[in-house]
Amino acid sequence: MSLLNAILDKMDSLHVKERRLAEYLLKHPQQAAKMTITELAAESGSSAATISRFCKTFHSHNFPDFKQKLATELVQQTSTSNQYQDVVAGNPLHDIVSGITANHLRSITDTTQVLDLNQLRLAIDALHGATRIDLYGSATSGIVAQDFFHKLIQIGKVAASFSDPHLQLTSAASLTPNDVAVGISYSGETPETIHALRSAAERGATTLSITRFGANRLAEDADIRLFTSSSEIGMRRGDMASRMAQLHVVDILFTGLVSEHFELYVPRLKRSYETVEQYITNKEERKSK
DSSP states (O other), X not given: OHHHHHXXXXXXXXXXXXXXXXXXXXXXXXXHTTOOHHHHHHHHTOOHHHHHHHHHHTTOSSHHHHHHHHHHHHHHOOOGGGSOOOOOTTOOHHHHHHXXXXXXXXXXXXXXXXXXXXXXXXXXXXXXXXXXEEEEEOHHHHHHHHHHHHHHHHTTOOEEEEOSHHHHHHHHTTOOTTOEEXXXXXXXXXXXXXXXXXXXXXXXXXEEEEEESSOOHHHHHOSEEEEEOOOOOOTTSTTXXXXXXXXXXXXXXXXXXXXXTHHHHHHHHHHHHHHHHHHHHXXXXXXXX
16 A cells, blocks of 8 residues: 555654644544545644645645545555565465566556656656656666666667766766756665756756655655555565566656657657667578578
């Protein structure tokens, strides 16, 4: 449950009144989803202003929007089979296959629920109009950035992917207001990615973040914010479900970009494919001689 997990994750950093509200929501989510803002304020010992501020902290436009997201999550929360499965010793291979499959499907489903179509629209428009696109990510997020880079160059976009923090900052320093910088971090708290995105913003570039759902520094610094599921917990999975969620967002961005500007990008995509195919064919012919 992405929303409630995000609230639990940020509990310690909330102000006293917001923490009291968060505690009530975590204990009584079903009841809260049916209340008016006035009723929730009375039951939780907070105020309408605190609730409105709280909703915006967790990326909801207002209280009705927050309630809708909460209600959607509660409908999905039914059985333990919907929980992410961690790595356990001696697990039968059949159970491993089914468990990892379930994790990936759950991650994609949860991420779809927290995606904001308005933010997606802004992201696609920004990427299309960008003269240059920088992609920043470390570790697993760096792999996702590299995947996005491969997709973008196939359609003729000038793009570069950086995992090294020094190269991130060096590239960010040369961006212009015509460019876009994309910061990818599951936690949204990776210092190197945060610094690079801030540097890009200082140069006037449009900044886009892809992070887990909830309040985090990378999203706060970005002009456009896209979120993935924040439900994955457990140190032994190697960020598998979170990686799938990030790739899901990247695939949506790429497909949306090509679909919106089909006449421009599809010929480039075809030319890229044919060039690689011709190289492979020629290579095989040379080997056979």
